[in-house]
Amino acid sequence: MYFTYLYDFYDNLPDISIFIHFHESEWHIDSPLKGSMIFTLSRLDLEQVLKREYFNLRVSWKDACPDWINTTNTVEETTKQEEPWVAPAMRANFGNDVQVPEIIAGPCCSQFAVTREAIRRNPKEQYKRHMDWLIETDWPDCITGRVWEHMWPWLFKGEAKDCTIEWKALCQMYGICFESAAALQKYEIVWENRKSLREATSFFNELWLPSAGKSARRKIRNFEGFMDRKIDEAIERGKDPAVRRDGLGDMYTDH
Numbered sequence: 001m002y003f004t005y006l007y008d009f010y011d012n013l014p015d016i017s018i019f020i021h022f023h024e025s026e027w028h029i030d031s032p033l034k035g036s037m038i039f040t041l042s043r044l045d046l047e048q049v050l051k052r053e054y055f056n057l058r059v060s061w062k063d064a065c066p067d068w069i070n071t072t073n074t075v076e077e078t079t080k081q082e083e084p085w086v087a088p089a090m091r092a093n094f095g096n097d098v099q100v101p102e103i104i105a106g107p108c109c110s111q112f113a114v115t116r117e118a119i120r121r122n123p124k125e126q127y128k129r130h131m132d133w134l135i136e137t138d139w140p141d142c143i144t145g146r147v148w149e150h151m152w153p154w155l156f157k158g159e160a161k162d163c164t165i166e167w168k169a170l171c172q173m174y175g176i177c178f179e180s181a182a183a184l185q186k187y188e189i190v191w192e193n194r195k196s197l198r199e200a201t202s203f204f205n206e207l208w209l210p211s212a213g214k215s216a217r218r219k220i221r222n223f224e225g226f227m228d229r230k231i232d233e234a235i236e237r238g239k240d241p242a243v244r245r246d247g248l249g250d251m252y253t254d255h
Contacts, residue, residue, distance in 0.1 A: 007131060019112055020041075021110075024036060032176050044057070049173075053156070069086050071086050087100045104151075106152075165252065166181070172245065176238055197223070
């Protein structure tokens with residue numbers, strides 16, 4: 001679907017194209033973005049996208065950074081299903097003479113914004129090649145999809161690693177400015193605790209142990225109140241241009 005669009009509309013592209021899944025709420029979306037694609041897109045700073053030319057909508061380093069894929073690992077050497085297939089996928093898509101990087105890293109999950117200039121940096125036929133490969137390969141869809149999750153930065157930036165510092169990226173790209181990495185981590189812990197407690201409020205768990213469900217609902221309300229306050233504070237902090245741009249420095253370094 002992505003490559004069909006890139007090929008068909010290559011000569012008539014908007015300033016920015018945004019590629020997303022059809023779900024509104026899913027685990028692919030970062031918790032500070034409320035797990036909501038609508039909220040994510042409403043906060044995305046398009047001026048920053050134009051400046052950077054490519055941006056993965058997800059910023060989490062979980063199962064992603066700083067060195068998630070080692071392209072030299074074999075099936076016997078890895079527990080990551082797609083890892084042994086990344087190197088042959090790169091050669092199939094970018095030519096046998098491509099210098100396959102040893103380490104590839106960046107957030108999953110094939111949801112990103114990219115500019116017309118970045119798309120057209122590759123010739124139109126490049127996208128036809130990728131489209132044909134997906135159609136003609138005998139690899140299972142789960143593998144072809146997973147390997148491409150790791151190759152978008154290579155396609156649009158020519159880079160093997162795309163690991164922005166999470167709290168900085170949230171601030172610069174979404175205007176959600178936590179005070180520090182530690183403040184973001186605290187928020188994410190509360191988010192995970194809230195998610196775990198929801199199991200106690202399922203229908204059958206409530207029938208089996210009503211008192212536990214009541215206690216869980218109370219804790220969930222407290223967690224949600226905390227998270228709402230922290231997001232509101234982070235958004236308010238992000239309204240200051242000095243905080244968003246001048247105060248953070250390089251989005252790829254943690255100092």
